[in-house]
Amino acid sequence: MNQVRIYAHHGCLAEETVIGSDYLVNLEVSSDLTRSATTDSLEDTVDYVLLNAIISEEMSIPRKLLETVASSILDNIMKRCDTVHSASVSVSKLNPPIGGDVGKVTIKMTRERKPL
Numbered sequence: 001m002n003q004v005r006i007y008a009h010h011g012c013l014a015e016e017t018v019i020g021s022d023y024l025v026n027l028e029v030s031s032d033l034t035r036s037a038t039t040d041s042l043e044d045t046v047d048y049v050l051l052n053a054i055i056s057e058e059m060s061i062p063r064k065l066l067e068t069v070a071s072s073i074l075d076n077i078m079k080r081c082d083t084v085h086s087a088s089v090s091v092s093k094l095n096p097p098i099g100g101d102v103g104k105v106t107i108k109m110t111r112e113r114k115p116l
Helices: 014-019 034-039 048-059 066-080
Strands: 004-008 021-030 086-094 104-112
Touching (some): 048 066
Antiparallel strands (some): 021 086, 086 104
């Protein structure tokens, strides 16, 4: 999923949590799609509607750090999407209030499913 645009209220400054700002979220997941390619069944693949819902849910919870947001997105994906083996998420704050002409700041995190 690329460039999921969300308005949210993250940041260390009090104004950021009140005013909010625009964010972009990019998500890449790894999964074995062999079965779903044969069965043509949603139950056997990665449900991108669920992934989008997880992103929206986690982005709606105000947090100070983008790292916390990204980690929560990854934790939720690993908890709710059994078909996902690994996931990488990047969260970008557009036009951050850091005292310069900066288009965005971005953090990226990756998580792999722990073997049972």
